Structures are given as C-alpha cells and as structure tokens.
Amino acid sequence: MASRIVIIGGGPGGYEAAIVARKQGAEVTLIERQGLGGNAVLTDVVPSKTVIATAEWRTIADRAPSLGIRAIDGSDTEEFSEHEVDMAAVNQRISKLVLKQSHDIATRMAKNDVQVVEGSARLLSPTLVETENDRFEADAVLLALGARPRTLSTCEPDGERILTWTQLYDLKELPEHLIVVGSGVTGAEFAGAYCILGSEVTLISSGDRVLENQDPEASALITEVFAARGMNVIGRSRASAAVNTGNGVEVTLSDGTVIEGSHCLMAVGSIPNTADAGLEEAGVNLNKQGFIEVDRVSRTSARGVYAAGDCTGVFPLASVAATQGRIAMAHILGDAVAPLDLGSIAANVFTTPEIASVGATEKQLQERGIFYQVSRLDLARNPRAKMLGIDQGFVKIFGHTVTGQVLGAVIVGSRAGEHIFPLSLAVSQHLTVDNIADAFTVYPSLSGTIAEAARRLHNMTDPQHAPTT
Known part of the structure; x- marks a missing residue:
C-alpha cells in the first residue's frame, strides 16, 4: 500500500484527497502555487456565487412591497424597491470571504498533519515531483492542476x-x-x-x-x-x-x-493547466483538448499517477473534483472504491431563479430508447411559494415506466440547488417514484412539490408522455 502521496494542486480535488489519505495513515505532501482552495475558492466558485447571492438578495428585497412591507416614511412601491449597489463594498466582502475560506482549509490541513508546500511543481517521473526548491519522492501522485479562463x-x-x-x-x-x-x-x-x-x-x-x-x-x-x-x-x-x-x-x-x-x-470556456507540468515526460496522456485522460477511478496512463478536477475535463464542478480526489485516494490506499458515476452527478446553475438537475436528461432518455414518463408541476401552485412571493419555476421528474425508478430530474426556482438533494439521492440509490412519494415532507414547504410530482407518476403506463394535469 502506498505510504507517501504527493498532491499537486490545493483545490477541492487536492485538499479533499489530502484529508482522506491522512485519515488512512498515508504521509501527504500538498503543493499549491496560488493559495489553498484553488480556483474554486480564490477566483471562481466562492467569489462568483457571493456576487450572485448579493444580486439575489436584491430580488428578494424588491418583492417586499407585494408582501405588504412598506417604508416607514410612506414611500411608494417604486421608490421603496430601489437599492444602490456599492460594487467596491461587494468586492471587498468577497475578498474577505475568500481569505476566510482559504484560511479554514489551511486550518484543516494543519489539523490533519498534511505538509503544505508553496510553489509550482512538475513531474520528473511518476514517482518524483520537483518544486523550485525541493524534490519529493512518492509512491503515488495526484494531479489536481485546475484550469483557467479560455481567451481569444x-x-x-x-x-x-x-x-x-x-x-x-x-x-x-x-x-x-x-x-x-x-x-x-x-x-x-x-x-x-x-x-x-x-x-x-x-x-x-x-x-x-x-x-x-x-x-x-x-x-x-x-x-x-x-x-x-x-x-x-x-x-x-x-x-x-x-x-x-x-x-x-x-x-x-x-x-x-x-x-x-x-x-x-x-x-x-476554460483550458486545463497541464502545460509545463512534466506530464509528457512522466507518460501521462492528454486528449486533443489538452485535458488529462483518466478512468472512473481517476487513474492516468502513468502507473501510480492519478488526476482530479477541471484538468481532467470530466465535469467542471468542485463537487466532482472532490469526488475524483476521494476516489483516487481510496483506490491508491486499498479502501473500498465506488467508481465515478457521471449519471448521478447533481449540478446547479446559479441564475435567479436557479436551475438544478440530476441524472439523465429527457434528450438522453429519448436517444437511449428508454421508456419513461414525465411529471411536471409549477412552483407557483405550491403554498409555501405563494407565501414567499415565488411565482416562477417548476419541478420535473423522469420516471421509468416499468421499474418506477427515478431516472432524472430538473428543478427551476429559488434555492433549487438545495432542493435537488432528495432527487439526487433517489438517482444515486436507484429509488423509485413511490419511494419519494411515500416519504414525509413538511407542510408547507417547497419540497412538497417534489413529493407531489412523484405521486403523479404512481402506476405509470403511458411511456414518453407527461401525465395530464
């Protein structure tokens, strides 16, 4: 079993892998050139979603007059709904949040006795990594190199x-x-x-x-x-x-x-940070777009070298990077391994309203010739949504007409990324629409629409047609 692991890159794929490896007793060195958290924390997910959260707050505030909230001075609806955005203050808050999140990750690394090295790294061989000031021998290497914005x-x-x-x-x-x-x-x-x-x-x-x-x-x-x-x-x-x-x-x-x-x-789009990393010399294959080729347990073509995250081009999500990193460590250290299942990935688009999805799309089901039925309900009919002044969005569930299995789902609405979890669980665990329908939901709650949509798929008989409303 590998005892010395070197991880290049301190983003979600790298730092999650480091924690898993240390808990399995491995000696771990993590090399990061920009700061712990990688692009996800420093320049991408955390800052961008903070901007979006600020914008979302404004849409919530703008709904206040329709909910019966008025300014004390009696200002009319239009004046009350106007808010001035201080972009410098927004970005200053983002900077603080980024530093706090990166510091929290550093604290986790220290608590788990992960050796963190600042600097750039490259492979000299599948078992030897070089930085500006040192060399590290490894039984296994994880490449979590990330990606950067594509330019024209x-x-x-x-x-x-x-x-x-x-x-x-x-x-x-x-x-x-x-x-x-x-x-x-x-x-x-x-x-x-x-x-x-x-x-x-x-x-x-x-x-x-x-x-x-x-x-x-x-x-x-x-x-x-x-x-x-x-x-x-x-x-x-x-x-x-x-x-x-x-x-x-x-x-x-x-x-x-x-x-x-x-x-x-x-x-x-993005391009992977795979240049000048010694990949070719170490025998790590890249595809035509420059991404590192990996299998479902994160192995590259070089023995003992694994890769995770955006540099693999598998799915540009922090959650996928973290999963790839954890899978790699499980495979390296002889733990039980569940290969990456792309069919169960949950994703979210942070527009307002959000779009959350999991499992197969309707187009994929049609292309595969799978018998399915669709249940779709607007959130506007949900009592909790009415109370909150939410009048946009829907829940859509794809169910297998023979087995009743939940094949995929889409939620569009406020906090859709939070509400997709039960359907993500259903897809990953091969649950049926009846399993979802029979579970209790709070009344009133936005998640109640998920259960109601699932109930409408009970005893499905007509494939590829949505039930009548």
Whole structure:
C-alpha cells in the first residue's frame, strides 16, 4: 500500500484527497502555487456565487412591497424597491470571504498533519515531483492542476475593460454597460447577476437561447426572465473582436455589428493547466483538448499517477473534483472504491431563479430508447411559494415506466440547488417514484412539490408522455 502521496494542486480535488489519505495513515505532501482552495475558492466558485447571492438578495428585497412591507416614511412601491449597489463594498466582502475560506482549509490541513508546500511543481517521473526548491519522492501522485479562463486572441483580456471572470472582483464601480460574451453557465450567471445589480447587460449567445445545454424548458424560462429584466440577448452570434477604447469597449460581432459598452466579460470556456507540468515526460496522456485522460477511478496512463478536477475535463464542478480526489485516494490506499458515476452527478446553475438537475436528461432518455414518463408541476401552485412571493419555476421528474425508478430530474426556482438533494439521492440509490412519494415532507414547504410530482407518476403506463394535469 502506498505510504507517501504527493498532491499537486490545493483545490477541492487536492485538499479533499489530502484529508482522506491522512485519515488512512498515508504521509501527504500538498503543493499549491496560488493559495489553498484553488480556483474554486480564490477566483471562481466562492467569489462568483457571493456576487450572485448579493444580486439575489436584491430580488428578494424588491418583492417586499407585494408582501405588504412598506417604508416607514410612506414611500411608494417604486421608490421603496430601489437599492444602490456599492460594487467596491461587494468586492471587498468577497475578498474577505475568500481569505476566510482559504484560511479554514489551511486550518484543516494543519489539523490533519498534511505538509503544505508553496510553489509550482512538475513531474520528473511518476514517482518524483520537483518544486523550485525541493524534490519529493512518492509512491503515488495526484494531479489536481485546475484550469483557467479560455481567451481569444482578438478579444484579449486587459484586466481593466476586457475581463475574464477572475478579474471582475477588482472593479470599484458597477459596470454601466456590461457586454457578456458566452451564454453558457458562467456567462449566464454573471449576466443575470449584474443585470439585477443594476448594470445594463448585453449577452451574446451563439444559440437561440441562453444555457442551451440545459433542459429546454429551463433554458426557455431563464431566457424569458432575462428579457423581462431588460437584458439584451443577442442570439445566433459570436464576438470576433473586442477593443478597449479608453473609456469603454467596442465588441465586434461576426456579422460586423459593433456593440459599445463600458466593460466586456469573456466567458468562452476554460483550458486545463497541464502545460509545463512534466506530464509528457512522466507518460501521462492528454486528449486533443489538452485535458488529462483518466478512468472512473481517476487513474492516468502513468502507473501510480492519478488526476482530479477541471484538468481532467470530466465535469467542471468542485463537487466532482472532490469526488475524483476521494476516489483516487481510496483506490491508491486499498479502501473500498465506488467508481465515478457521471449519471448521478447533481449540478446547479446559479441564475435567479436557479436551475438544478440530476441524472439523465429527457434528450438522453429519448436517444437511449428508454421508456419513461414525465411529471411536471409549477412552483407557483405550491403554498409555501405563494407565501414567499415565488411565482416562477417548476419541478420535473423522469420516471421509468416499468421499474418506477427515478431516472432524472430538473428543478427551476429559488434555492433549487438545495432542493435537488432528495432527487439526487433517489438517482444515486436507484429509488423509485413511490419511494419519494411515500416519504414525509413538511407542510408547507417547497419540497412538497417534489413529493407531489412523484405521486403523479404512481402506476405509470403511458411511456414518453407527461401525465395530464
């Protein structure tokens, strides 16, 4: 059994793996060049979701007049619902939260006796890792190298007007007009947040809708919500160039149209941090996109070398990175191993409302020829939602018409990422719709709609058709 483990990268894949390995008695060295927590904590998940949480608070405050809450001075509804956003203060809070989270991880590493080394590392061989100042021999190595924002040569970020999502947190003022290039998860989340915070937002989408890889109904709803909030969504278009004019930006589209704004956010994907890491020399294979090839237990092509997180291109989620890291340690140290099951991954898009999903999509079920039925209920009919003034969103469950097994689900609504858990549990544990329907829910609760949607799939007989409402 391996006793010396070197982990390169201190993000979720790295620090979660380190804790697992130490609890199994291994000697662990974790090498990180930027700070513990990796991109997830320092420049991506924690800061971006904090901005989004701030924006969400504003939508909640704006609902106050409809719930009967009035300003003491008798201000009318419009005046009462207006709030000024101090972007410098928002970003200052983000900086504090990032440092606190990174410090908490450092505390966990120290408590578990993980040796943390600051610096960049590269493989000299599958069993030897080098930093600027030292070399470390290992029985096994975990690569948790992460990824960075993809950029375009004609839209090169400058950190002032043309930005990646890692550079937004240096802004001192709210962008007057933010042009977002890219309508995937990152682009949609930031576009939605800054629109709510008060920026004029133009979102450039290569497809007809934003978030086209999501459930079609969910994607359509978010597209409608964005339009209702005043966002300008330009579909079927791409940015060919972006220029900092000194006091703003000019973004040229593929058809020659020029859009003027104050700032431009490039959200066109990520590229893995696999260059200059000694991977080729160590025999670690990369795919055509530069991601490290791994199997379901996180093994690379090099014996004793494993990989986890965004550098593998498996699924760009912190939760997946952490799971990959834990699986790697279990396999290395001879513990029971449950290979990564991509079919049970739960994901969330932090727009307002959120889109949470788990399991198979309806398109996948159709392509596989699986007999299924859909139960869909609007959240607006839920009593708890009515009390909270929530009138958007739905719960959708896909059930197998023969076994009754929950095959997948989608929730669109406030805190959807919190409410997807029982359906995530159902998919991962192969539970049936009756298992969900028979479990107690609190009344009133938003989760009550999940149980009601499941009850409507009892005794399914008509495949590929939703039950009548």
